[in-house]
Amino acid sequence: MKLKALMIGALMSLPFPALADGPSVMEIITFDAQPGASADAVTAALGPIEAKMGQYGTLIARSVAEGPAGQWTMVNYWTDRDAMNRINEEALTWPEFGALPGVANLETLQMQQIDVSTTIGLGD
Amino acid sequence: MTYSSVAAFAAAITFSLSVAPVPVFADGSPTTTSQAEWIAITEATHRRVVEMRFDDAPADILPTLLTRVDLYDNTIAEVRFDHSQSVTPGEMGVGSRRICVFTDGRILVEPLLVYDPPRAYAYTVDAEASTMSLPVSEIVLHYEFRDEGNGAHLTVNAFYDPAIPGTGVVIEPVLTGTLRRTFQTATEVFGGAYVGDARP
Secondary structure, three states, X not given: OOOOOXXXXXXXXXXXXXXXXOOOEEEEEEEEEOOOOOHHHHHHHHHHHHHXXXXXXXXXXXXXXXXXXXXXXXXEEEOOHHHXXXXXXXXXXXXXXXXXXXXXXXXXXXXXXXXXXXOOOOOO | OOHXXXXXXXXXXHHHHHHOOOOEOOOOOEOOHHHHHHHHHOXXXXXXXXXXXXXXXXXXXXXXXXXXXXXXXXXXXXXXXXOOOOOOOOOOOOOOEEEEEEOOOOEEEEEEEEEEOOOEEEEEOOOOOOOOOOOEEEEEEEEEEEEOOOOEEEEEEEEEEEOOOOOHHHHHHHHHHHHHHHHHHHHHHHOEEEEEEEOO
């Protein structure tokens, strides 16, 4: 998919001790923005979620991008699948998610997880 | 049917209505058979209804949907059954446990609450026995099939309660989208058409 030039926090490396370990899972999340929701509004709603996810030391890197038709794509790199599953299961119950339904159509939310053994360009 | 047998039949109906409690919702409205069935199996307060039709008759599509989830949900690698707790041990029945094994190895254990082929089945999730966690405190999916002569109409009622009060605003659209995509895929795989979904 050709993404619009707007890239939010392009492959932002997160400063955690876990960085010593490379990622073992890449997660791709897509959703459509609510009609009329601006890019600024979407990124503002995603910010607190990303901050919370970063507290666990298992999210190595993350990128967020807006597509040409209001579809958003996030790519997360996790240290391991168990940590990713645990955080994803908890995340839907976080208060930080509260602002997201106003700007993101969560009925379109889809997630795919892919095992990775080698990554390039994650700052390692 | 003779007059006397009609009268006896009417009397029997009258008698049964007079002694058997008529299932009603909390607001006093009467229920259908399946609604009474729901009340018996769940107290969950959130509901989503999904409607679709299949080219196959209920007797054919019901066992396929129940046993081959792996064919219409690509996150599931394998489906097993444990009939040891079935009301008919060793055979599919209420109490049988469907075990969905996901591609990452996690499992979801789903005890059957209703098994009445080719009309209906329903299941919940045994959270303690599952290694996949759902953000709900209770979930029941009730499938009801109607024979349309040239296929089956299926109504799925998904009942659930968010695990944490107040998170329904997030969980409902995520669950709705998941149900929609799953059943859209089912109608594409087995032949049929997705009709729609709604919150009643």
